[in-house]
Amino acid sequence: MTADVTSPGVVRVLVPGRSVRHDLRAVKIVLHRELLRFVNDRTRMFSTLIQPVLWLFVMGTGLSTLISLGPGQGVDFRTFIYPGVIAMTVITTAMFSAGSIVWDREFGFLREMLVAPVSRAAIVIGKCLGGGIVATAQGVIILALAGFVHVPYSPTLILTLLGEMFLASVTITAFGVSLAARMKTMQSFFGIMQMAIMPMIFLSGAMFPLANLPGWLAFLTKINPLTYAVDPMRHAVFSHLSVSPRVVEALNPGVHWFGWHVPILAELGIVALMGLGLLGVAIAQFRRTD
C-alpha cells in the first residue's frame, strides 16, 4: 500500500469497491431521508389527512341517513367506508412520496443521487420502501380513529391492516415513481396523478360495495388493480364485526371472476406481484434518466 502524504489530523477516507452491503447502505439512507422529510413536514402530514377525515365524518355521516334504508341496514355507512378511507389515505400519501422525485429533480438533489457510485435500483428501492413506511404511518392515524366508526381495536385486525397497508403503499409508490421518473415539473406530475388516482379510487370499491353493479362497472372494478388492495382491508374489518351474513353479503361481497370468489391471499398476491412489476418498471425508467 502506498503511503500517501497527508498532513496530520486529516481523516483520509478510502471508499471501498461496490458491494451488496454498499447498495444496502444506499437503500437505507434514501429511506431514512424519506422519513426525515415526512417528520419535518407537518403541513403535508396534516393536509393529506384532511381529505380522508372529510370522507369519513362529513360524507360518511351525510350519506349514512340515505344508505341505512338499503340492504346494509344495521351497519353504519362510516363503518363501511372506513377501509376505503384507509386505502385512500395510504394511496395519496404514497403518491406524494413518489412525487418528491420530481421535486428533487427540480431542485437538483436528484443529481446528487444519480452521480453516486450506487446502483439505480438501490435508490428506487429505498424510495419505494420509504414511501411505503411513510404512507403506512399516515394510515396509522386513520387506524386510531377506528373507535369513532364502531370498528373494534383488535390487535389481529390492526396487524392485518398494517401489513395490507404497507403492501399497498409500496406498490403505489412504485407506480408513482415509474410515472415520476421522467417528469420535469411538479405540476405535470400532479396533473397525471389526479387523472390516475381519482378513477382508481372510485372504481376500487372504496366508496360503494361491489355487489349488484351493472356489467360495465363490474368489469371496470375487476380490472382496477386497486380493487385487490381495498378488498382485503374490507374483509379484515368485516371479519371483526358482528353483523348478519345477509349484510356481509351486500356490503362485503368480495371479488368474483366468472363466478369464482377470488381468495384474499390471491388478491394480496396480485398486489405484491404488481408491486414487484412496477418496481422493475421504475428501476428501468430510472436507469434511462440522466
Add this chain to the structure above:
Amino acid sequence: MEPRTLWDDQEAFGQGRGTVTTSEAPAVAVRGLKKSYGTVEAVKGVDFEVRPGEVFGFLGPNGAGKTTTISMLCTLIKPTGGSARVAGHDVVKERDEVRRNIGLVFQDPTLDGYLSAEQNLRFHAELYAVPKELVAGRIKQVLEMVALWDRKDAKVMTFSGGMKRRLEIARGLLHSPRVLFLDEPTVGLDPQTRSAIWGYIDKLRHSEDITIFMTTHYMEEAEYCDRIAIIDHGEIVVVDSPEALKAGIGKDRVQIQTADDQTAIAALRERFELDAAVREGLVTFAVPSGEQFVPRLFAELGVPIRSVSVSRPSLDDVFMNYTGSTIRDAEGESAGATWMRAMARR
C-alpha cells in the same frame, strides 16, 4: 478522538480500492475526446493531461465546451469519440470506479434544503460508503474547512448562495476523492465570497492529496491555477502555466479611444504597421514597449485620441492572442446560446 487514517487500517473493512492509483500516473488523461449533439460538435476532439496534485483550469467563454468536457470526465454524459481516464479509470468502461474517486461541485445547487448541513453530508457519506467509523470525524473536518461547523444543524434552505457553495465543496471532499471537479465554482457569488472560496481551494491543495480540475470564465481566477487550458469553440488552443502563457506574449496591450476608430485603425496599419481591432469598444493593439510608444502615437496618428491605456500582458491578452477575441466579446457573441442554455436548465 484522535483522527486516524485508513491507510493504517486497511483490514478494518475488508476490501480496498480496486486499483491503487500511483502518484506518477496522470490524474486525468484525455485523448481525442469528442461530443456532438446531432450535427453540432460541442467538443471537437481534445487532448490533454492533468498531473496529480495540480490545480488545472479550463478557461473559455460560456458555450465553448467547458461544461460538456467536464460532464464527460465526471461520467455524466457519454463521449461520442475518443477516450478519457480519470484517476486511472476509463470514464465509460469503469464508470463506478471513476465516480468513487471523484468529487463534484456543479454550477447549480444539488443540496436538499429541507435537511440540515450535517444531514446532507451524512446522506452523501452513506451513498459513497464512507466507512462508518470515519463518517463523524470526516464530516466535522470538511465542515470546519469551509467554516460551516457552527451551522451544521441549520437547514440548508436558510443558507446564502455562498454558504451553499461552500457546503457543496465540503460534500465533494467528504469521500476523499482523488480528483475534485469544480464547474464554475464562483459563478454568481459576490467578490468577498469568491475570494473566500479561493482561500478554501488553496488550503485544500495543501491539506489533502488531491487534484483539482475546474472550469472558469473569470480571467482573474485562472491566475490561481497551476496550469490552464484555453478552450474556444470546442477546441483546446493552448495549455500552459499562466506565467508562461503571459511571458509568451511579450507585448503590452494598448487601448485607445478615438474620434474615428476606423480611420485610427487604418492609420495604425499605414504608419506603424500595427494590426488593430475594436475590442470592448476600444481600438486595441499590442506593441513591445507600450509606454515608449504612446508619445509617438500622439504625435503621428493624425486622429484625435481621447484616452489611452497601456497594460502588461494579462490572461486576457493570452486569450485574445490565441482566439482572436477577448473573452467578454466571445461571450457577447454567444450570449444567445448561453441564454438558451440557462432556459433549458430550468
